Amino acid sequence: MIGALWSNFDYAVSVVLFLIGLYCVIAKNNLIKKFMGLNIMETSVFAFIVAIGVVDRGSAPIMGPGARGPFVNPIPQALILTGIVVAVSTTALALSLIVRVWHQCGTIEADELRELE
Amino acid sequence: MKKALIIALLAVAAIPLLAAMASMPRFGSPEQPAYTHVASRYLQKGAEEAGADNVVTGVILNYRGFDTNGEVTVIFTACAATAAVLVTSGSRKKEKPGEATVPLSPVVGYVVRLLAPFIALFAFYVVLFGEVSPGGGFQGGTIFAALIIILSVVAGRNVAERVLPARVRPWLQIAGPLSFIAVGTLGAVLTGSYLGFPHARGLLATAMLMGIELGIGIGGATVFASIFWRLGDEP
Numbered sequence: 001m002i003g004a005l006w007s008n009f010d011y012a013v014s015v016v017l018f019l020i021g022l023y024c025v026i027a028k029n030n031l032i033k034k035f036m037g038l039n040i041m042e043t044s045v046f047a048f049i050v051a052i053g054v055v056d057r058g059s060a061p062i063m064g065p066g067a068r069g070p071f072v073n074p075i076p077q078a079l080i081l082t083g084i085v086v087a088v089s090t091t092a093l094a095l096s097l098i099v100r101v102w103h104q105c106g107t108i109e110a111d112e113l114r115e116l117e
Numbered sequence: 118m119k120k121a122l123i124i125a126l127l128a129v130a131a132i133p134l135l136a137a138m139a140s141m142p143r144f145g146s147p148e149q150p151a152y153t154h155v156a157s158r159y160l161q162k163g164a165e166e167a168g169a170d171n172v173v174t175g176v177i178l179n180y181r182g183f184d185t186n187g188e189v190t191v192i193f194t195a196c197a198a199t200a201a202v203l204v205t206s207g208s209r210k211k212e213k214p215g216e217a218t219v220p221l222s223p224v225v226g227y228v229v230r231l232l233a234p235f236i237a238l239f240a241f242y243v244v245l246f247g248e249v250s251p252g253g254g255f256q257g258g259t260i261f262a263a264l265i266i267i268l269s270v271v272a273g274r275n276v277a278e279r280v281l282p283a284r285v286r287p288w289l290q291i292a293g294p295l296s297f298i299a300v301g302t303l304g305a306v307l308t309g310s311y312l313g314f315p316h317a318r319g320l321l322a323t324a325m326l327m328g329i330e331l332g333i334g335i336g337g338a339t340v341f342a343s344i345f346w347r348l349g350d351e352p
Contacts, residue, residue, distance in 0.1 A: 003140040011138040018134070019127045027123050056145040060251060061172040062282060063164035070147060071172070073156040074163070078176035082188045085255055085337070087193030092344045096199040099348060 254333025296332020
């Protein structure tokens, strides 16, 4: 199993990144830090899916004169391009909600917010 | 104590994930299932069918056009939701034009002013050459939004807002969905299906893709800049 994992080193890195993000979401107390943890998790998923599209000695999938194969898989790149933009949108909305919480409650620490109830 | 518990929990969660990664097809293998089915057809026929040399652009705007249409609506919705959550009374703290929001060294301001036209030119290059080179509407729009954001940090918001005047900003924000609907309707008239691209006339299909790219670029840049400004508003 270790040998198989070593040949899939790039996938394993994205798992590690995912767990770092999950740690931030669970352990951190500040809402912005929690959300940055969620962003790290998103990034790890993006890195994983783009890594699926990699082909040995593949070049960018741009046709035209002089283009020679093999080309890398264009579908993960297209999917992740849209995914990144949706991640930006959720980040913007979450940050604006956090700004709103800060104006209303004067704090964005999760435990202090729990005491306010 | 709590941290140790969390790390132990994550270590337990890591085992099935790493086992799944070990059983995936080898990294970079040309025989993996993700590469041998749809992708190989896109790579063979994509350039002529989609009307764009860059297959990624072809996949985004032509094969998966409906997906992207929904997605430009998502970023517009995010902009609208941010505006709805952070309702302002319109009494923004007045700042003098040309005044930075944070104290900066003159070198930073000079370099930003020097580079600004080149960054703008690069953004438009990335948008318009998305068909034949790496790039596209989202990427170019993000570069332009970054220029506006750095201008509003360095030169003050009033200077940056002159690039996107408040009068036309709502129309620019919705430029992405609007251009998609316009091109999709044009496709419906020409081919009978929404977002259909005429195969026979390659030049027209490329022009339609470019129209969408330009709409996404302008819309994306305006939306990201507006979100940034809105987050900095005084309530």
